[in-house]
Amino acid sequence: MEYIISSNKIKKGGNAIILDPDTLSGIKKIAARVSFDFKAVFSAKPRLLEGAVSNVKSPIYVGMLNDKLIQDLSIDTSDIQNKREVYKIIVKNDALIIAGSDKRGTIYGLFKLSEMLGVSPFIDWLDVKPVPQKEFRLPGSYSYVSKEPSVRFRGFFINDEWPAFGNFCNKRFGGFNAKVYEHVFELLLRLKGNYMWPAMWSAIFPNDGPGLENAILADELGVVMGMSHHEPCLRQGEEYKYLRGKGSIYGDAWNFLTNEKGITRFWEDGLKRSGRFENVITGGMRGEADTAIMGKEATLKDNIDLLRKVLKTQNRLIKENVNENLDEVPRMLALYKEVEPYFYGDDKTKGLMDDPELEGVTLMLCDDNFGNLRTVPSAHMRSHKGGYGMYYHFDYHGLPISFEWFNTSHLSKVWEQMTTAYDFGIRDLWIVNVGDIFSNEYPLSFFLDLAYDFDYWGSSNFKAAREYTDSFVKRNFEGRMTQSDIKKCSELLEGYTRITSARRTEAMNDRVYAPFSYNETFDKLKQCEKLMDSAKKLLDKLSGNTRFAFYELVWLPLSANLNVQRMWLLTTLNHGFAKEGSTYAIALGKKVNECIDYDREIVKELHTIEDGKWYGMGLSEHIGFNAWCEEGCQYPVIHTFEPANKERLIVSVKGSNYYSEGMFWTGHVPVMDSFLNPEVDEAELLLSTAGSVAAKYNIENPNSFISVSEESGIVRPYTLKTLKIKIDRSQYRKAKKVPEICVHSADGNIVVKIPVNTISDLGVEKKKRGIFYWTGKTVDMNEKVIDVPLHQRTWPGKTECMDYISIDAVNFTSKTDSSKGAFRVIEDYSRGMDAVKAYPQNVIFSRSKKDAPMLTYTVRVPEEGDYEVLLYTNPSNPYSRDNEIFFGISVNDGGMRKINMIHPYFSVGDGNPYWSMGVLENTRKVSVNLKLNEGINDINIYALDPNFVLQKIVISAWGNPPAESYLGPKETFRY
């Protein structure tokens, strides 16, 4: 018999939620929350009843499997017995039964029902309302058993909470108290997490409830609390500040050497106070406020001995105050910053690895704060009892640049890195720093679902990032938008994070993208503007709660981020055009100011929108970092100048740094090199003025096969005029001289050389789209077609154009798998590009050719010689303690060279320039010198070590690299 929940039934007293009177209070509270979910869906709230109630139509029984209520229902619970956090949902007769293997299993079951009714996990946190329904049906045979979560502890860390989350809490809730945490916990549980670290800068979780209310509420709802990686024994760092002092029982020094007694007492009292709740207890000790504990003069051994003594003390205290059986107490030690070497030791000093004090302690590893794993457990380490955890970041306050404003994380990289962690055995604890939570819901939700159901979302699902985005959008907007708008939402989420994955918004400045080379700034600007337009159109179309949900989940993080990105891109162009003396710079400067205005509006709007629901959430510094912190933060420096009072025309070739006013004697002749690629038939000239008066021009074009969109006209000051130059290749006949056109202006004659390659010029034989051709050409600037008095064109002499090959790594010519593994494509990996990586990703493929998966790139180069092969890879950190990630490379039948992509001076951490550059640019460029033959060459690339993720390859003559740019040259001609 079909099971039905309906408005009518509920209104008549049916579909009541029935609990065991003796069940846990947390389950009762969540059941009450879910009854409100019902109300949101069915416009009626079901009754909440307790005990053996009869006469309820289509009741919903909820409880843990050992609740009497559930036992009395005589369903088969063998499939959830002795399992962690699982539930069973089954229809029996006219009843729906939700049985949990334990407290959290039951709670997840309750929220699963909500989810089935179309309720978003953000119903409370973001106020995302579900689509109203009249009824909901399940077949009489319905039975569902959830999986055991993949990762044991899964949660997030509220951090760097000032100024945003802090102001939000104070204004909305009067502090970091249980009124806030009620919402935070609900969010965590609905997202299937079970673990959290509370805010910790000037907040004291166990005191702020007020009193213990925060901790009691967490325990009730089944939220396992931790403290951050540097707050041992359930004590928050801030607490010591308040409790220390002369005469304090805790002494007056955060120093285990000089104040062992006081510190021990401090920890003991913490364990006594909070030890009865469900916790993962942090062990170890660091200095105050995230710093090293001993001074610089201390030896490694001094530090290790001290830390061992600390751990021993802490274990004793836990036994005495929490549980005699340490194995039953989840404990964690973070291998973070300086603690890492204490764990590993060195040749002379044994570290804490395998130390008995660490038995059963989960060792928490971490990323490099910028989303790249710092290290993974070696094969030997993986057997450690207690397992491993991972501390990951969607928010960071520190070097080289903080990112704490709105989400900038892109799922694909998160997927690649966190699946690597899992595959390397990091499965006991995953925690992610989400800053102020707000705006990070999208990656957070992915992170927790990946941790909950790795079978589905993990390493085997190469579409996970995209699929997750789609499902995320559906869970929030299905039924409230058209299918095409839902698709658009996915594109918008992916789109803005793709741009922030090329450069985080906070790390943007005017010197990131090259103003003109390869058109990267104009292109990026166009992408930003397209996404903002599209999002704005959708926003304007929506209304009510759907509009607000879209605002929170898509519009705000998108437009806030892209507005700032756009502001910097405009600044880059402002500087570029100002340098040329172009008045267009001045118009760009004004646009920059519009972006600043919008940025300020956002912050204000968040103070007031929906009655100030998100008060303060825009306050984090996010523009113009000169250091990692706020000091020196500055809005873009705009370049402006007084234009000349004359008719002066500037012509530049879009995508290049060439520009000229074509005046007598200067001899600056721009080259438009686009048609060297036989597949390109259109290019652009940019015209602007150097003066405050309009500039006339007319174009002399003696080439029948070249057309110009507007052969004569006027360029107004403060504007940019784009002329489309098209080639009709069917009309093109090869001549001795390089084709030229000339833009005549009042005061100059700008000759533009337009070299052309045909397919036959390149010696292309048959179409197979596998070979990358060198399209470069040397242009003799002295040679004239058009006779204008430039007098001495020789100054640039001969100019080489397009003298490089650029390859997107996924466009390999062929692929050779080994018995141990194979390269796979990760779509949309980062920086707007796909990537290739060898799988399985936890395998060292050996350092010989035989076992190494291989990719082959076939290229045709003009002459034998030394070439630079520049590989753009993920800035992955060494997977082991050795400073190494090797890959292999060979040419044709030559032997494989093993290349370590890690610089000898690389190390993860504050101030290291190789690491800093990598995380800011989100790429690492590895240069290899290869000798190539004239003509066709196979360049083979081999995966040897884990963590080698390749995105782009640029080949140029050694010593003659292509023009500088951020993204590198675009892919060149392949046939």
Place this chain on the structure above:
Amino acid sequence: MEYIISSNKIKKGGNAIILDPDTLSGIKKIAARVSFDFKAVFSAKPRLLEGAVSNVKSPIYVGMLNDKLIQDLSIDTSDIQNKREVYKIIVKNDALIIAGSDKRGTIYGLFKLSEMLGVSPFIDWLDVKPVPQKEFRLPGSYSYVSKEPSVRFRGFFINDEWPAFGNFCNKRFGGFNAKVYEHVFELLLRLKGNYMWPAMWSAIFPNDGPGLENAILADELGVVMGMSHHEPCLRQGEEYKYLRGKGSIYGDAWNFLTNEKGITRFWEDGLKRSGRFENVITGGMRGEADTAIMGKEATLKDNIDLLRKVLKTQNRLIKENVNENLDEVPRMLALYKEVEPYFYGDDKTKGLMDDPELEGVTLMLCDDNFGNLRTVPSAHMRSHKGGYGMYYHFDYHGLPISFEWFNTSHLSKVWEQMTTAYDFGIRDLWIVNVGDIFSNEYPLSFFLDLAYDFDYWGSSNFKAAREYTDSFVKRNFEGRMTQSDIKKCSELLEGYTRITSARRTEAMNDRVYAPFSYNETFDKLKQCEKLMDSAKKLLDKLSGNTRFAFYELVWLPLSANLNVQRMWLLTTLNHGFAKEGSTYAIALGKKVNECIDYDREIVKELHTIEDGKWYGMGLSEHIGFNAWCEEGCQYPVIHTFEPANKERLIVSVKGSNYYSEGMFWTGHVPVMDSFLNPEVDEAELLLSTAGSVAAKYNIENPNSFISVSEESGIVRPYTLKTLKIKIDRSQYRKAKKVPEICVHSADGNIVVKIPVNTISDLGVEKKKRGIFYWTGKTVDMNEKVIDVPLHQRTWPGKTECMDYISIDAVNFTSKTDSSKGAFRVIEDYSRGMDAVKAYPQNVIFSRSKKDAPMLTYTVRVPEEGDYEVLLYTNPSNPYSRDNEIFFGISVNDGGMRKINMIHPYFSVGDGNPYWSMGVLENTRKVSVNLKLNEGINDINIYALDPNFVLQKIVISAWGNPPAESYLGPKETFRY
């Protein structure tokens, strides 16, 4: 009997100027001009009479010694007979007689009389009126005989005449015609010149008169005409443009190889037309428009052979058409640009030196276009019959940066270079490029007086530049201003040219001076503003013609130049403060715009002032050269930004690049190093805001011996607050830690370390003002006096301050002359500094210690080791064809090392970076590595070759140079 000229006499017909009826028309014309000078002085114009007139009271007889009129007066003329351009002025009875040895002698005599009456040589050209007088007396015994001019041909070249001089001529006179040249010739003659090259870009002197009127007028007035260095046979370059063509008798190619007949005919017709006038005929041949004649493929021999053939042809044509006796025809060949190697040849190819075709031809050498002699004749060459000329520049259109606007030349350098030329035997022809003439009157007048009376103004007169300036001012303003204002005028002229000698106005940009190091930008700005204020006060005080003369001679070139200099200095500061994030940058940006407005006003004012007398004279491009020509010229790029909306204070140490907001964690601690010099007792802190709101501060100062001018206060946005920090050394007691003060602001605590040296810290023994002490100190940034939460001050670690010695070269400790010569001081040489140079300046002192004049600089350094000794010298060019200027250096009793200050890749000319840098910076930095002992060392510097002019010496530890700056660090402590 006293001879008297008076108003009354003139009005009654006395003081008539009486000429021989048969004297030259030019003398009559000049006598008429002088009669107007009388009118200006005495308010009455004397009669001009001819022949034996009686009944004139106190007549003035004027004529050449062979005029019958003069002969009849029976005065002794033996002292002027057979002399060049001399005159005698003698009182005889009641008559004044001016007798000239020749035409120009007579004319100079006439103008001498004017000068004696207080008439400025600029009475016509600049409309400088004399002081009215009632009478003028000469003793009855008065007799004066002028010297023969030192240099035979002395003149100037009107060049680069577009847009200024060209527009001026067209608007005021309707072309480059005799109406203009009448004024120009008068100017030349009054300045005691006799030679000129006319304007030549789009002007044709022998056609524009109209017709031959220009040439006829020149000849009449005794002006010897030349054409520029590349216009042979009295033909102007522009002429060929008009006369060439198919079917032209002159052919259609400026090519002696392919069009020998046509070119020969062209020259022949030129000589026929203009050969009857007094000329210096240019020989040789260059390409059109100042370029090389043959293509790049031609060998040296090809070129030499061609040039020889050209010279032979030209000599033949001159004989046939001008004078059979070539010795009587002044001829000139310019050894300019590519012609130089043709003259010298090389190892394999004999050049044209000593070629019979060059016998009697004056060889014209030149400067490097920027005021530094390019080469001087070797001992062998000095015997050349025909002698040498020098082509010098006060104006240049070409690489690296053109300077064509208002005067930027400083007399002292002109004096040093041109006396060198004279001492090396260059005495036959001096010509200077004066661009549009206007505003270059000051250096031009000096140049011509130096050429006229080398005995007085030349090498022996080390005060010549200053003395000349004083006399120049007096000649124009005596009797019209107070003596103190006259002194001020001298200071103003010297002052503005001192600033332009540090960097020519046209070569200024925002990257010349360091924004903060050594305070050089603030200092230079202050100098500019002080001079402008002082000039403005004087301008406002003056009226009528005095005001206008002051405007022309002082105010306009001064304020125009300094306004632009100031504009760039403000831009430099704008960029510097913008980089710090200081809102003061925005106020500076506005000031830059005010400068631009003023600049535009000047140009407009010149169009209209005095009924447009100087129409067009401000039109030359002078701002923001990106190339040497107008292309890309741009007003300053101003940096602006939107200020933060917060209270944020920035503190910086004036004179250093230190700045900080003192926020938690950043650890930026500025150091104020001024008090390391025991003679400095005052320094400054600069406070500004990063936000648009005022910032409060208060200063914590635990040091009894340090006072702060304003210990707490408010800094308004967009302003700069300067706090004076003073040390009371009598209160100072040495402590273990470096003194600190702390500026507390709303958001930060800026700790400033203030290290102090006492005389005893430096180990100074007795006062003798001879030893330069190393005042440097290492400051441990980790050390704390004031406890503020900067958390980690260690970031800069230890900082070294003042770790260098800077010496003004004139402050040598001792001086050792040799038998061959001695160092002498040239005051105010260039860049605002004095210099030392060995004299006689045409001597090669040998390359051993014995004969070399020596200077000793005694320095005390902290430790034994390698030091860099950086010498700032004039960017002199090698005096010979070898790429060499050697000087010597030794330490203590060590051997002398010979150092060639010329870089091996140096060559004078377009595009050479070593030369270009030198002329733009007007200095050359020569780095020498010296090993010094700990403690006291004598550094000895020897003059070996000519042209070694030393201004500054900076000593630092090798590999650790002082902060970059334009002028270098200021002189450090000497005792």
